[in-house]
Amino acid sequence: MFNGNNRGRRAVLALAVSGLALSSLSTGAAAAQPATTMCGKYASTQVEGGRYIVQNNVWGADTQQCVSVDGSSFTVTTANHDKATNGSPASYPSIYAGCHYGNCTTNTGLPVRADRMTEATTSWDITTPDTGTYNAAYDLWFDPQPSNSGQNAAELMIWVDHRGDIQPIGSQVGTVTIDGAQWEVWTGDAGWNVISYVRTETTDSVDLDLTAFSADAVERGSVEPSWYLNSVQAGFEPWINGTGLATNDFSVNVG
DSSP states (O other): OOSSOOTHHHHHHHHHHHHHHHHHHHTTOOTTSOOSEEOSTTOEEEEGGGTEEEEOOOOSOOSOEEEEEETTEEEEEEEOOBOOTTSOOSOOOEEEEEEETTEEOSSSOOSEEGGGOOOEEEEEEEEOOSSSEEEEEEEEEEESSTTOSSOOSEEEEEEEEEESSOOOSSEEEEEEEETTEEEEEEEEESSSEEEEEEESSOOSEEEEEHHHHHHHHHHTTSSOTTOEEEEEEEEEEEEEOOTTOEEEEEEEEEO
16 A cells, blocks of 8 residues: 555456456456466456465556466566556555455455454565565455455555555554564555555565464554454555566465
């Protein structure tokens, strides 16, 4: 999530749901089959037997973006973006477990209530280019309704890396140490609650305990204990360029 006008993001994505199958078909990628390359704005494909979904998700621009998918790995092969950094990013190419606007994975342990989440671990290894403006961030969505197919009530972002003049929505409210690293904590409102954790020392590889982030978000009032974690997403928000951003390996385990 960015610091700027983001209210159009989910409206655009909501419109994308009805066109999801069409955009996937337009790239020659059926939802249940792995794709070699996806260039449709909202194209997606199941990977790892449906455990995860990789999505192109060019929700904030009309510039071309293509993603090459190989199992749970994907690479942004084309990204001709050039957006002002005081507004929304161009896209969020990502891999996720759970449900995103009605597009759901299987056998992931999601949804799960925040106050009943006994285990939620994840690992993510990425490659980032030396040019462009982007973040590499998890996006966790919480809502009073399990598997809500529309806009969720709270968004928890975890920035592990970023480049350029960008920052999360809202303002910094403190710092916290989680998994041996220090994180800036930002909170804001985009029509839904947003809480972001920005790693002070960026990295391209993490092993995280998501229950710790969820518990901190509950303590700060951004997430209610009874709300459900509906999806765990990991990807990139590019403003300028974005070619070369890649997920080399990803996993999430929820108990």
